[in-house]
Amino acid sequence: MSARHEGPAGGRRAGRRPPGRARTAVFGLRTRLVLAFLLVASVSAGTTAALTYREARNALLKSAQDTAISSFRDQVQQASFSLPPQRAELEDALRRLAGKGKPRPWVVFAEYGALRVSSGTSPTSSVLTPHLRDAARARGEGAFERVVKGGVPYLTIAVPTALPTDSGGAVPSGLLLYAVMRMTEEKVNVDALLTAARDGALPGLAIALLPALLAARGVLRPVRDLREAAQDIGSGRLNTRIEARGSGELAELARTFNESAGELERSVHDLRQAEARARRFASDVSHELRTPLAGMLAVTDVLNEDAAHLDHDTARAVRLVSSETVKLAVLVEDLMEISRFDARAAELNTDEVDPAEAIRRSLRNRHWTDGRIVTDLPAGIRARLDPRRFDVVIANLVGNALRHGGAPVTVTLSAMTRPDTGPLLIVEVVDSGPGIGTDVLPHIFDRFYKADAARTRSAGSGLGLAITWENVRLHGGTVRAENLPGGGALFTVELPLLAEAGG
Numbered sequence: 001m002s003a004r005h006e007g008p009a010g011g012r013r014a015g016r017r018p019p020g021r022a023r024t025a026v027f028g029l030r031t032r033l034v035l036a037f038l039l040v041a042s043v044s045a046g047t048t049a050a051l052t053y054r055e056a057r058n059a060l061l062k063s064a065q066d067t068a069i070s071s072f073r074d075q076v077q078q079a080s081f082s083l084p085p086q087r088a089e090l091e092d093a094l095r096r097l098a099g100k101g102k103p104r105p106w107v108v109f110a111e112y113g114a115l116r117v118s119s120g121t122s123p124t125s126s127v128l129t130p131h132l133r134d135a136a137r138a139r140g141e142g143a144f145e146r147v148v149k150g151g152v153p154y155l156t157i158a159v160p161t162a163l164p165t166d167s168g169g170a171v172p173s174g175l176l177l178y179a180v181m182r183m184t185e186e187k188v189n190v191d192a193l194l195t196a197a198r199d200g201a202l203p204g205l206a207i208a209l210l211p212a213l214l215a216a217r218g219v220l221r222p223v224r225d226l227r228e229a230a231q232d233i234g235s236g237r238l239n240t241r242i243e244a245r246g247s248g249e250l251a252e253l254a255r256t257f258n259e260s261a262g263e264l265e266r267s268v269h270d271l272r273q274a275e276a277r278a279r280r281f282a283s284d285v286s287h288e289l290r291t292p293l294a295g296m297l298a299v300t301d302v303l304n305e306d307a308a309h310l311d312h313d314t315a316r317a318v319r320l321v322s323s324e325t326v327k328l329a330v331l332v333e334d335l336m337e338i339s340r341f342d343a344r345a346a347e348l349n350t351d352e353v354d355p356a357e358a359i360r361r362s363l364r365n366r367h368w369t370d371g372r373i374v375t376d377l378p379a380g381i382r383a384r385l386d387p388r389r390f391d392v393v394i395a396n397l398v399g400n401a402l403r404h405g406g407a408p409v410t411v412t413l414s415a416m417t418r419p420d421t422g423p424l425l426i427v428e429v430v431d432s433g434p435g436i437g438t439d440v441l442p443h444i445f446d447r448f449y450k451a452d453a454a455r456t457r458s459a460g461s462g463l464g465l466a467i468t469w470e471n472v473r474l475h476g477g478t479v480r481a482e483n484l485p486g487g488g489a490l491f492t493v494e495l496p497l498l499a500e501a502g503g
Helices: 029-078 087-099 130-139 184-234 251-308 312-342 355-365 387-405 462-476
Strands: 005-008 107-112 113-120 143-149 154-166 169-180 240-242 351-352 375-376 382-386 409-418 421-429 478-483 487-495
Touching: 005 355, 029 087, 029 169, 029 184, 087 107, 087 113, 087 169, 087 355, 107 375, 113 251, 130 143, 130 154, 130 169, 130 462, 154 184, 154 251, 184 240, 240 251, 251 312, 251 382, 351 355, 355 375, 355 382, 355 387, 355 409, 382 387, 382 421, 387 409, 387 462, 462 478
Parallel strands: 375 409
Antiparallel strands: 005 240, 107 113, 107 169, 143 154, 154 169, 351 382, 409 421, 421 487, 478 487
8 A cells, every 4th residue: 555646636645744733643653663663673682682691601601610520520539538637638638639720720628527628728618508518418429509709709519538448339438628619700701791792782773773664664654644545535535545555454455445435425426416406406496486475475465454354264264375375485585594504605794783772673573572571681782793694593592482482581681701712792592491302402403303203384494493503603603502400491692792704
């Protein structure tokens, strides 16, 4: 899988970073891959160095140890000692043994009963341990032990002497000889081995960094291309594709991505065409109906004036036709308004207004001046709004509260400033009904949504709250619905005091 490409519709080229994208995190995938590679390399290098060091150390120490043990045993077997030994004669014999030490000089000690003699200046040694003495006496053929004392390593060897018997055997003589050899030279060689193993592993890790970076790059390049392609598709460039090469897992992922992107592009294209046809149909039908509806409204107005002079059944039919014609006219106007929003043709024509007076005028024009409406509209607030669209917002919210909530309906106006949004104009509409169902609340501003699916007719067009939401958004504000704890629904509109088109 390699760099992605795009179709004729174009887009940014492969590998180009989109504006504002955050840089890769410190512990991103690249860093984790490199660290994992280096961890494997360090474990391998460390294990190899440790095993090499251990084997070389053991071989070095075993060589010196075997040479010393073999040599000391041979020298003891070749030497002759008179029993019971005399101190002077024993000292001379020990000095002769010490002079033949291999591979390093020895200090030889002898024990016979309470007699303690050595080839050195002290008749006893603090390096010799009771464990070595017990092992040599128990085995009868000698023992050895490596001891570190004062930071200095020693090899200690114990060999008991024996007396031959007439039958060709041997019995212990009671004389026990020890050889103590300093292993400082071996220690130096072992330390050199450790330094060499360590110094060899560190450059190896540094060298391993280059293939780690190359491997991470090879893995991350297709992942980065996939991420950028997904972001392009999320931004609307549905013709984005990734070039797939080879037959590995990443190439298969690229082909799957391309197939999914193609299906998505076709589906979205079909949906956009269907949506465009639906918008065009609604707009065309609405425009075609306006002229005959205008004539029908004029006729129904005349008929309403004469309804009092008609018989009961005819008057009732006239008033029903007039009412339904008005509803149809409202629906057509709402459909045309929604079509303008969908076509992004809706614009704000703002002016500096007194929102309190605008609300009073909206209520008066609809004859909502009786006791059903309670207002709290303080004076002195000025806002830059589109008066016509603000009137639609107030009329839809209050009309919805009267139809579906219940009187009295309270309309409250206020202004406040928030640090994140600046100065706001706030309008609250509260009804006295039972509130909005929890299943209805998330869809309250959806088009044509009805809380009761079985209800096929209502007093409104089903678009009032959707148009309210669009008009508020066009002002750059927000509208939300919620239930009050004591009952009743609350609709809150927040508009900037200096409105700008929300787009």
